[in-house]
Amino acid sequence: MFDILIEENTARFSGRLDASQVEKAREVLDGVNRSVEFDFADLDYISSAGIGVIVITFKRLSDAGNSLKLKNLNPNIRNVFRYAGLDKVIVIE
């Protein structure tokens, strides 16, 4: 079960962000229009489809002068961002 809960300047992700959940993620993240942190403490898994929606959000926020920071990535998710070369692009705590 995948979910995103928005609390002030933090979006808390949980579950599996795979290709079947991308539209749900996009609907929620399209409403984010300020600098924000994505808390992945309860996110178990992400695939390239999930990475795609994070990148689209990152680009949109950056173009508007806002920032995005990722935190509490488990080692597997951290590896996926590293393989994608995004650890040098997006701030990861």
Add this chain to the structure above:
Amino acid sequence: MHRAFPRSIDALTDIAVFVNEFSESLALTSNSSNAVHLIVEELFTNMVRHNIGGTDCIQLQLERAQGRIKLQIIDRDVEKFDINDVPEVDVSMPMSERRGGGLGLHLVRCMSEKIDYSHANGNSTITVLIKPEFQES
């Protein structure tokens, strides 16, 4: 373990359960289990989105073979689409110059030891070998 799944992105939930059963049966580490999950999802979604002509279910087989995890995914009655012909993406490019697509196969290549593709009698078969890690007993 072998199972057929409908050629729909919505099948990913059932596929995740299937992969979990396989990972638990071999006591794979979280890292190895994650690799199997990701490779299966990327290849399955590629077949659903790009294989022309397919109407049948997609077959997924996972097994331990000769010290490796052997993952095989078969799509029947489709045109040839050799994933080894897909060019590598350059993940060092600046974000503004990156084009969409190709990241899934890039991740599969990062996490695999070997990827083979064959197309015979209309059947597209991808076979992937993964070097596994097991939980300490």
